[in-house]
Amino acid sequence: xxxxxxPLALPLLRFAAGSSEVTTLYRELRKPLLRYLICLGxxxxxxxxxxxxxxxxxxxxxxxxxxxxxxxxxLFRVAHNEARNRQxxxxxxxxxxxxxxxxxxxxxxxxxxAVLEKEKFRQLALAIGLLTESxxxxxxxxxxxxxxxxxxxxxxxxxxxxxxxxxxxxxKLAEKCNV
Amino acid sequence: MCDxxxxxxxxxxxxxxxxxxxxxxxHVEGCRECRSRLQAYEHVSRTFDAxxxxxxxxxxxxxxxxxxPALAGAVVTVTVLLLAFPSxxxxxxxxxxxxxxxxxxxxxxxxxPAPRKKIHRQxxxxxxxxxxxxxxxxxxxxxxxxxxxxMFPPGAVxxxxxxxxxxSIGPDGSAERVRLRP
Numbered sequence: 001x002x003x004x005x006x007p008l009a010l011p012l013l014r015f016a017a018g019s020s021e022v023t024t025l026y027r028e029l030r031k032p033l034l035r036y037l038i039c040l041g042x043x044x045x046x047x048x049x050x051x052x053x054x055x056x057x058x059x060x061x062x063x064x065x066x067x068x069x070x071x072x073x074x075l076f077r078v079a080h081n082e083a084r085n086r087q088x089x090x091x092x093x094x095x096x097x098x099x100x101x102x103x104x105x106x107x108x109x110x111x112x113x114a115v116l117e118k119e120k121f122r123q124l125a126l127a128i129g130l131l132t133e134s135x136x137x138x139x140x141x142x143x144x145x146x147x148x149x150x151x152x153x154x155x156x157x158x159x160x161x162x163x164x165x166x167x168x169x170x171x172k173l174a175e176k177c178n179v
Numbered sequence: 180m181c182d183x184x185x186x187x188x189x190x191x192x193x194x195x196x197x198x199x200x201x202x203x204x205x206h207v208e209g210c211r212e213c214r215s216r217l218q219a220y221e222h223v224s225r226t227f228d229a230x231x232x233x234x235x236x237x238x239x240x241x242x243x244x245x246x247x248p249a250l251a252g253a254v255v256t257v258t259v260l261l262l263a264f265p266s267x268x269x270x271x272x273x274x275x276x277x278x279x280x281x282x283x284x285x286x287x288x289x290x291x292p293a294p295r296k297k298i299h300r301q302x303x304x305x306x307x308x309x310x311x312x313x314x315x316x317x318x319x320x321x322x323x324x325x326x327x328x329x330m331f332p333p334g335a336v337x338x339x340x341x342x343x344x345x346x347s348i349g350p351d352g353s354a355e356r357v358r359l360r361p
Binding site for chain 2: 031034035038039043044047120121124125128139140142143147148163166167170171173174177
């Protein structure tokens with residue numbers, strides 16, 4: 001398993017402390033960050049607050065010439081830590097709040113497709129509920145486009161551990177969802 | 180058990196070195212079991228992504244309450260009905276004013292509608308009622324015929340001189356307009 005990560009499509013080498021670069025990062029990473037935080041259990045308002053705080057921290061970090069490597073991982077780590085600080089929100093389990101809310105997705109499909117999608121999500125929600133916190137976090141960060149090395153930096157675990165955890169989590173979901 | 184089974188997900192995630200990835204690719208092309216597992220892992224990954232998207236869409240979308248369209252429809256319906264049938268509008272009742280003493284006096288002096296007594300004028304003028312046909316106002320009017328000798332002392336009004344007093348009475352009973360016509 002390689003330890004190198006694919007360079008971000010962001011001009012990190014040319015990244016300066018200017019606000020325009022932060023704005024570019026904001027446009028690119030706001031949605032993945034929001035999705036990650038919401039799936040962790042934060043409300044939409046809480047997630048947006050955390051994302052804004054994370055980018056303010058990024059600007060403060062870069063202004064005095066802070067480290068410019070792996071800004072994406074840095075942002076996810078700041079957001080992840082802030083989410084953990086909001087203990088009440090963080091302890092809401094990932095699978096629980098989504099069970100009823102996925103109706104909004106299937107409303108746009110045909111009735112047959114809606115039933116199938118709803119059943120698929122229901123099974124997946126049950127399976128997600130059986131994952132450990134670390135497994136869920138690894139899958140969420142992986143779904144956010146982070147590489148194993150970046151996930152390891154966010155969660156403070158080794159890259160090899162991330163690989164093992166992701167593999168274990170995917171196999172669990174595949175087994176529980178009968179695919 | 181296949182030796183490559185533990186590296187399939189890392190291969191899917193492009194986390195293997197070039198040599199390792201090439202080896203897994205060669206193996207998968209000839210191993211039906213690994214291909215089947217790969218399909219299952221890809222399916223789970225896609226479903227997980229869709230689930231995350233659904234969670235975000237559900238929490239970030241501003242849903243319109245169900246009663247809003249119903250209320251809007253009701254408002255439109257009432258508006259259309261009012262425009263189509265303007266006479267159906269309910270008007271508030273007009274304020275009722277207590278009649279003043281002048282109004283009461285005017286009503287008291289009003290002659291009974293029938294049988295109408297013919298007034299015999301000593302001045303030999305034409306009856307007031309005949310001339311009043313030309314100046315009847317559009318709104319209901321009360322006609323009161325008063326002989327000149329009942330209002331003026333004898334000889335004050337030359338014989339043959341006649342005049343009509345138009346008196347408009349407001350809603351509150353007060354006299355709004357007085358006009359004398361020959």
